[in-house]
Amino acid sequence: MKLPFRPALLATMCLAAYGAHAGALTVQVSDSAGKPLADAVVVVDAEGGVAMPRVLTPGQIEQRGLKFLPLVTVIQTGSRVSFPNNDKVKHHIYSFSPAKKFDQKLYSGVTAAPQVFEKAGLVVLGCNIHDRMVSYVKVVDSPYFAKTDAAGVARIEVPAAGKYTVTAWHYQMSGAIAEQSVALRSEAPSALSFKLPLKPPPIGADAQSN
Structure with a gap:
């Protein structure tokens, strides 16, 4: 069988x-x-x-109370991270970091596609709508x-x-x-x-x- x-x-x-x-x-x-x-x-x-072995565990950074939660995320290179918006307002996520540049347009709910972080380094996330929102993604090669x-x-x-x-x-x-x-x-x-x-x-x- x-x-x-x-x-x-x-x-x-x-x-x-x-x-x-x-x-x-x-x-x-x-x-x-x-x-x-x-x-x-x-x-x-x-x-x-x-x-080093690759053990890719998906991550999740939610938006709640006009904050990114968790504040700090650590993942292995190649992992996916989803960004559910659990606020009643829309968010627009972006990163200018060399390790991962992306621009997630204005959205609500869980409509945003997961992002794949393929390069080791520090990725700092912000929101174009709410300037005080910040989150840090540490991407590492080790599991x-x-x-x-x-x-x-x-x-x-x-x-x-x-x-x-x-x-x-x-x-x-x-x-x-x-x-x-x-x-x-x-x-x-x-x-x-x-x-x-x-x-x-x-x-x-x-x-x-x-």
Whole structure:
């Protein structure tokens, strides 16, 4: 009997082929004063040019309350992101970022087609109708990534054996992306911490929460 094709099963097989044993990496991200940072993006890349599996999980950024939710999204290169408008007014989404330029004309509901993000980098989204709306899409080549929670903690399951480069980024940080190297061992949990310097908030800026 021919079994049905299951994308989730294929993704699991790819991860298994890449590394049979998995280890947990816990990363604490805070600002220069030690305050935990939520919505920081932590990415783990294999060193030595090792090919990374592609596990494309669709993303979604909704518009609600004249905000993009979530404020920060992280996806693997090649993933699709949909933009449902759950407001009672129309929105017009755009991006001028080199990693993904697009212009989603005025619409409401779920009529906007998903966008495919095919190039790694940072994509900043805005709305032509509501200037204060902003969202950040971090597109990465690695399938091993996470956002920090309210306590500034990200937890990532990665193949344990080998050397990896771990990077941390926050939409308010100043300077280059922070980076550390770590040697992971089979089934042994590891922990790292980052302190990121932040830009001063713009005068009169309102914080947008997820």
